[in-house]
Amino acid sequence: VMGGGPAGISAALAMAELGLRVLLVEQAPQLGGHLREFAGVLDGEEPAEWLAERVQRMEQAGVRVRTHTAIIRSSRQLDDSYLLELASPEGQEQVQAGALVIAAGSLPAQPSSFSYGQDPRVMTQDELARRLGAGEDPGDVVMIQCVESRTAERPYCSRTCCAQALRHALRIKEAWPARQVVILYRDLRAFGHYELDYLAARRAGVRFIRYEPHQPPQVHAPTAGRLEVEVVDALLGRPIRLPADSLVLSVGAVPAALPHWLQELGVPVHADGFLIPEHPKMRPLSLGRPGIFACGAVLGPCFAEEAVLQGQAAAAHAAAYLAERTRRRAAVESIAFVNERLCSGCELCVRACPFEARVMNVERHVAEVRAAFCAGCGTCAMVCPNGASQQRLFETPAVLQVIDAALDSLWEAPLPEEKPC
Ligand code: SF4
Ligand code: SF4
Ligand code: SF4
Secondary structure, three states: OEOOOHHHHHHHHHHHHOOOOOEEEOOOOOOOHHHHHOOOOEOOEOHHHHHHHHHHHHHHHOOEEEOOOEEEEEEEOOOOOEEEEEEEOOEEEEEEEOOEEEOOOEEEOOOOOOOOOOOOOEEEHHHHHHHHHOOOOOOOEEEEOOOOOOOOOOOOOOOOHHHHHHHHHHHHHHHOOOOOEEEEEOOOOOOOOHHHHHHHHHHOOOEEEEOOOOOOOEEEOOOOOOEEEEEEEOOOOEEEEEEEOEEEEOOOEEEOOOOHHHHHOOOOEOOOOOEOOOEOOOEOOEOOOOOEEEOHHHHOOOOHHHHHHHHHHHHHHHHHHHHHHHHHHHHHHOOEEEOOOOOOOOOHHHHHOOOOOEEEEOOOOEEEEOOOOOOOOOHHHHHOOOOOEEEOOOOHHHHHHHHHHHHHHHHHOOOOOOOOO
8 A cells, every 4th residue: 555644544454454464655754644734523533543543453453554665666567466666764675566555645735825935824724724723813814715726727626625614614613703704715615514514604604705716816914914805706796805814725735746657557647646547437446457546635635534435445446356366366276177088078068167168179079178268167077977077276186185184173173062852
């Protein structure tokens, strides 16, 4: 698993609890990713509690965790596994993986407008979350949505920042009811149950003002006195001036830098930098390459709860893929064959084979196996009346040995106690 945020942790834990051997690789010195700065609740738990509990469960389930480590190269092997080269401060090493789950996440965008970085009263939603977490009163607040988002340079919607703004507005109103909170938006994307947050925010007195993209808000940030935000209200069609103590920018997310080997393996990457799933509805976590799956914000901006669910789903996909690979290998190794000396040419096996892997050699009047079609199901060996049809790994002596071993263990086992009538 590449990436130790909520998606990667959920994927690693789910796979380990299914009995797979899992290695979780994280570039940062600690697990958690964006969750470490997340201000909400996740699955009803505080993010720190969620993280500590999952880390403990990963330890119990035997997940090997390598922080401060990057996968710098990967190549596909003939047996469909991947040879990965890991680099860490301790050096480099190679590991072999049957499946890869990419959970590299995303990063908060860094704005360059609205005096951000020059005036301490201007902050992002994540920075506001940290201040609120520390109990800091932000004063009267103006929030600007879609900052440097949904533009020609960054055309996508980050999906989470409207809900984040609503949550923070409610938090401010709950802690300091007299504070003015105004949200300047283009479209408020409060889908699903976030609609309830929108209604609660309206009831709590949060004001919503829509602006047009070609008339973005203007900010005056005098060194003395309060901030002033000027915006043309798209519904009233006239400018409004809003004094504020804090200006909060909803900046959205940008993709994390992806390693070059992903593209060398043929994993498709969108022009905006997120991975492209094989099909957005039918195969949303598959990347069209055998054994490579993705989950969380590496596929596009998503909520932490969605990342967790996607991580668990990617784990199920990877486990199913590995099980199928094992089954195929077993099928190849346990392919059927015909002992021609014993074959009477009765054709029973030809009629019984469910995979059309049996044909008659009419010249020699014996059955033959089409190896490429044989699934190793053993039906032909069962129906053959002469013992001519056999399966590799299940030849008669091998089966007899298994039966002997089973009977031996039965004789050695203590007899069940007889119950009186
Ligand atoms: S979710 Fe973010 S990018 Fe999308 S509309 Fe809301 S503020 Fe804009
Ligand atoms: S093992 Fe199954 S698939 Fe293979 S030849 Fe026999 S019946 Fe057909
Ligand atoms: S069932 Fe046995 S004897 Fe009959 S054709 Fe097949 S291999 Fe030969």
